[in-house]
Amino acid sequence: MIKLEHVYKYFSQNRPAVSDVSLEVQPGETLVLLGTSGSGKTTTLRMINRLVEPSEGNILVNGKRIQDQSPEDLRRGIGYVLQENGLFPHYTVAENIAVVPNLLGWDKTRITERVDVLMEKLHLPPAEYRQKYPRQLSGGQQQRVGLARALAADPPVLLMDEPFGALDPVTRASVRKEFRTLDELAHKTVIIVTHDVQEAFELGTRIGLMDDGKLQQIGAPAELLFRPANDFVTAFFRDQRLSLELKTLTLADIKPYLPPTADTDHYQPHVLPGSTSCWDALEETMHTEGAISVDFRTEVFTMDSRSLMTAITVYKQTALAHGSATKLF
Numbered sequence: 001m002i003k004l005e006h007v008y009k010y011f012s013q014n015r016p017a018v019s020d021v022s023l024e025v026q027p028g029e030t031l032v033l034l035g036t037s038g039s040g041k042t043t044t045l046r047m048i049n050r051l052v053e054p055s056e057g058n059i060l061v062n063g064k065r066i067q068d069q070s071p072e073d074l075r076r077g078i079g080y081v082l083q084e085n086g087l088f089p090h091y092t093v094a095e096n097i098a099v100v101p102n103l104l105g106w107d108k109t110r111i112t113e114r115v116d117v118l119m120e121k122l123h124l125p126p127a128e129y130r131q132k133y134p135r136q137l138s139g140g141q142q143q144r145v146g147l148a149r150a151l152a153a154d155p156p157v158l159l160m161d162e163p164f165g166a167l168d169p170v171t172r173a174s175v176r177k178e179f180r181t182l183d184e185l186a187h188k189t190v191i192i193v194t195h196d197v198q199e200a201f202e203l204g205t206r207i208g209l210m211d212d213g214k215l216q217q218i219g220a221p222a223e224l225l226f227r228p229a230n231d232f233v234t235a236f237f238r239d240q241r242l243s244l245e246l247k248t249l250t251l252a253d254i255k256p257y258l259p260p261t262a263d264t265d266h267y268q269p270h271v272l273p274g275s276t277s278c279w280d281a282l283e284e285t286m287h288t289e290g291a292i293s294v295d296f297r298t299e300v301f302t303m304d305s306r307s308l309m310t311a312i313t314v315y316k317q318t319a320l321a322h323g324s325a326t327k328l329f
């Protein structure tokens with residue numbers, strides 16, 4: 001668990017780089033800090049592992065004030081991933097991943113097993129990659145090693161600063177997808193800094209949107225989209241609004257507005273679960289000749305791209321007409 005209480009950071013007298021930030025992240029949650037350049041995201045993150053000392057306020061990690069622990073002890077319980085992966089160039093992949101377990105004095109067999117397990121999970125077959133050096137790997141592979149190293153000692157907290165920022169868009173999307181499905185993260189408290197809006201919506205259980213050192217809004221992605229706290233929040237998402245809405249809404253959200261074609265006897269060959277995002281569903285309908293089915297557990301609906309778009313439009317009109325989007329949450 002991570003908790004910030006009225007945290008400020010002044011690098012100079014006049015203006016705080018971070019101003020009155022309070023937030024809480026629970027185990028199993030991923031908070032994405034999103035915002036404009038220079039808004040204080042990285043400073044906020046670096047205060048949590050004491051790479052930057054807060055000027056005012058309290059920070060607690062797993063219930064303990066960070067100021068009451070030595071930076072070394074604190075950092076042993078915190079995995080940290082950077083954009084430039086920070087791998088040691090003269091260490092092999094296996095040696096890089098084993099850095100923290102070695103510091104903690106684990107025995108050799110346990111370290112070897114742990115390194116192999118992580119490499120398998122991150123799609124780096126140990127037989128092929130254990131003895132390679134970082135320079136022999138692609139950017140995406142290096143970033144996976146960086147992630148494996150951060151996870152090696154199974155820390156309860158993971159901090160990531162633009163972890164996919166140095167990758168090309170295609171590699172970035174695939175590494176991100178792997179990251180999302182990694183079982184190692186299920187019970188961890190994760191904070192990710194990014195300025196990539198799509199990434200924030202894909203990875204964040206909640207998003208904290210920062211501007212001018214302040215947290216402008218913190219909440220579920222749908223809350224920021226459909227219940228913005230101020231004009232800055234609305235403007236920040238304006239350019240990508242439609243794709244974000246489609247990625248945030250699920251078929252279950254718009255179910256009341258799908259055409260009444262419930263027919264359990266006529267499954268289409270393509271069946272999607274109700275938890276599918278409207279974005280993914282639309283993609284499926286585009287690639288499928290004819291209709292697809294949606295399995296809502298108790299009933300099955302059939303739809304095509306036209307009925308899907310109509311349902312989304314009616315949903316949005318209804319949410320707006322009622323002055324809130326409470327049905328979303």
Ligand SMILES: Nc1ncnc2c1ncn2[C@@H]1O[C@H](COP(=O)(O)OP(=O)(O)OP(=O)(O)O)[C@@H](O)[C@H]1O
Binds near residue numbers: 037195
């Ligand atoms: N060590 C430092 N000394 C002085 N000023 C600093 C230092 N680190 C950051 N700042 C300033 O604090 C402000 C917030 O910087 P920070 O790096 O936290 O922003 P950010 O939101 O992470 O930006 P970016 O997305 O560009 O990395 C900026 O004005 C920056 O210039």
